[in-house]
Amino acid sequence: MIEQKIRIEIHEESTLVTESFSLQIETGEANKFFRIAISTKDDRGRTFIASSDALADEHGTIKMQNDLMRLIESMKSKDGKERMFVKHSDAPVMFELELMDDDKVIAKATVTRTFLKDDIQKEVIEDKGLVGTVYYPHTYDPLPAIVVVGGSDGAHHESAAALLASKGYVVMALAYFGKAGLPKGIVNIPLEYVDHAFTYLKEKTIVDNERLAIIGHSRGSELALLYASSHSSLKAVVGVAPSAVQFSGIQNFQPVAKPAWTYNGDPLSYFAAKQTFSDMLSFFGHMIKRKPFSGLEAIERNLADKKQYEEHLIPVEKIDASVMLVAGTGDQVQPAVFFSELMEKKLQHHNKSKVRVVIQEGAGHFSAFPSHLPHLPQTLGDTNGAMTMLFGGTREANAEATINSWEETLTFLEESL
Known part of the structure; x- marks a missing residue:
């Protein structure tokens, strides 16, 4: 696979965390399973992670919205312990997305979710x-x-x-x-x-x-x-x-x-x-x-x-x-x-x-x-x-x-x- 062919697009009407958003990935390979990994940090600097498999369609495209929201909501502390996800400050939350093929990271993207509108x-x-x-x-x-x-x-x-x-x-x-x-x-x-x-x-x-x-x-x-x-x-x-x-x-x-x-x-x-x-x-x-x-x-x-x-x-x-x-x-x-x-x-x-x-x-x-x-x-x-x-x-x-x-x-x- 040529890495340059891969394109990750984030579709969102608003960056506010209360609004859902969707993901579209052009993988260049049809009918193939990839792994989507996601990570973020809370206000205490603790890392939370989750991952799931996703199947590219006949055009080599992966589309995620509801599944993506569920993936975010399922994230757990990286240390394996039950942790409270603390988000009390108004600083944005950064979600790091990785597309993986056979445990190799082949594409990355960052999604920023906010609490504070510009006005x-x-x-x-x-x-x-x-x-x-x-x-x-x-x-x-x-x-x-x-x-x-x-x-x-x-x-x-x-x-x-x-x-x-x-x-x-x-x-x-x-x-x-x-x-x-x-x-x-x-x-x-x-x-x-x-x-x-x-x-x-x-x-x-x-x-x-x-x-x-x-x-x-x-x-x-x-x-x-x-x-x-x-x-x-x-x-x-x-x-x-x-x-x-x-x-x-x-x-x-x-x-x-x-x-x-x-x-x-x-x-x-x-x-x-x-x-x-x-x-x-x-x-x-x-x-x-x-x-x-x-x-x-x-x-x-x-x-x-x-x-x-x-x-x-x-x-x-x-x-x-x-x-x-x-x-x-x-x-x-x-x-x-x-x-x-x-x-x-x-x-x-x-x-x-x-x-x-x-x-x-x-x-x-x-x-x-x-x-x-x-x-x-x-x-x-x-x-x-x-x-x-x-x-x-x-x-x-x-x-x-x-x-x-x-x-x-x-x-x-x-x-x-």
Whole structure:
């Protein structure tokens, strides 16, 4: 085969990661199998890879679109361990493609997927008592404003905020712990901190102060829902992989007997899940045997007695805003479906009809916007030393859920704001 005959073409309407793209390869050889290999790096510099066979047609052409997206979503860490694909920054993702014939690389191409459109302005905030990044379109028209907060993984969702801004919103990716000038963990975080974020946004002339929303993932959903329950100025709130309960604080990724949140200087009550000797044996047993571990069973056991947690429920009945809750049935971190349905019943009981619950079959904890984004390698768990923590789902279910949740979020925001 003459290498010069090979041509790789990338077909895309947009470079944004939320849009799919296709691949066409002119191999010069008809009815022959080749191998397509793909690799990329996440924000932590870890390499993720995948490969699959592809058959050239009678014209020597290979065409891939849906298969290509599935290949990307199936990518795993090169070291063979279960790893979280971390993509929180707005820096582009570079996919390196290789066409192989009998283990020999015969052609290469690079595909760049972006989060930040050319017309989106970016503003980094590291003073005024705030740590965050604001994204907004270049326009003079008043736009809705949204604050996005992550969970206990410390995510600062710049990539998600940048994508939302491309849809006509002013969006702040807000950090509330784990950054310079902020608490080290989720301990005694004042709800007023979110007030500061909205005050900052409302001072911008392009922000419509009557159309405000907040989106939170996991522990960030607690913050979002608690804030919405005490601030009637919001028009919409989204809780992703949410909790209905105010859990205890977290320090160094471990629960501590301290409140996570405060309001008006007072600590908010919290539910402290009890860890039994059996729980500890299970954890260390999994570590010794190098088996993936999920703490879901222990949490569900703690929640079996309603009396233990009912006084620590988030007062969602006080929320005036429209509410959307997104949960996966395969979540191995917390019973997000149970929590979502519990809050839905509570809202409906108090005649709060503007609630939408999106249940994603088979999807895990990191499978919905903003915790994960479409057309990227999927996350089922993460390995730290000898221990692999399970987050849940399958790569196929999570991939479908990321696309669905992105579309559901856009629809909900458009209807609510």
